[in-house]
Amino acid sequence: MGTRTILVIEDQKDLADLVQRRLEQEGFDVIVAMDGISGLRIAKDHHPDLIVLDINMPGLDGLQVCQQLRSEPRHANLPILILSARASAADRVVGLELGADDYLVKPFVPRELVARVNAILRRAGDPMEKPAVIRSGDLVIDLHAHEVTSRGKPVTLTAAEFRILELLASHPGRAFSRDEIIEATPRNDAVTERTVDAHIVGIRKALGPAGAHIQTIRSIGYRFRSEEDKT
Numbered sequence: 049m050g051t052r053t054i055l056v057i058e059d060q061k062d063l064a065d066l067v068q069r070r071l072e073q074e075g076f077d078v079i080v081a082m083d084g085i086s087g088l089r090i091a092k093d094h095h096p097d098l099i100v101l102d103i104n105m106p107g108l109d110g111l112q113v114c115q116q117l118r119s120e121p122r123h124a125n126l127p128i129l130i131l132s133a134r135a136s137a138a139d140r141v142v143g144l145e146l147g148a149d150d151y152l153v154k155p156f157v158p159r160e161l162v163a164r165v166n167a168i169l170r171r172a173g174d175p176m177e178k179p180a181v182i183r184s185g186d187l188v189i190d191l192h193a194h195e196v197t198s199r200g201k202p203v204t205l206t207a208a209e210f211r212i213l214e215l216l217a218s219h220p221g222r223a224f225s226r227d228e229i230i231e232a233t234p235r236n237d238a239v240t241e242r243t244v245d246a247h248i249v250g251i252r253k254a255l256g257p258a259g260a261h262i263q264t265i266r267s268i269g270y271r272f273r274s275e276e277d278k279t
Contacts (some may be wrong), residue, residue: 052075054077055078055080057080057081057100065080066158074166074228088108102131125172129164129168131152132154134153135153163230163232184258186199189214191218196255198258209251212251215229219272230244
């Protein structure tokens, strides 16, 4: 899987540095632009996977940047997350109507920023990032149909359990912390620090013998061990 590139357009250096540092901790490549004009130029030259966009900037503000990008076919579907101190419903509506995918009000919790970024990228999809169907031995996970079978029999999972299984199985061998699992699942799945372990138990129980694919990594979290990794 290739590393995703995120363009942060933010004229407050302290905030730009915070966002860059937090996203880089999550494994993203981050480019920072300190104003709308240079941000728009970088977006056109590099075509990032997602833009984190401030609204209040001198010269060319964030709404104008968003509008210009959306007017070009090449960038019509480029994911955009707006950051703004403007918290009114009217401001949110304007941002979303101009084409932003999400709107996060300042001040914000960095963890929520990462969760929003991951959710937008997940909705945007990337056929090159992962296959539509994951197979490991007798376990088959159809990511498009949201169906799981083990030894040819359907497996019933909750929405949250499926999302967690999808995350782990899409990155076999990689250990995910509980915080990473929480951040990578939609907020409406209600995955919290207290419930991650319970969801893992539910997944293992539903998968039966195939539940052995889900390994506990002490002091870290969980990972998916594919059939090919077994010795």
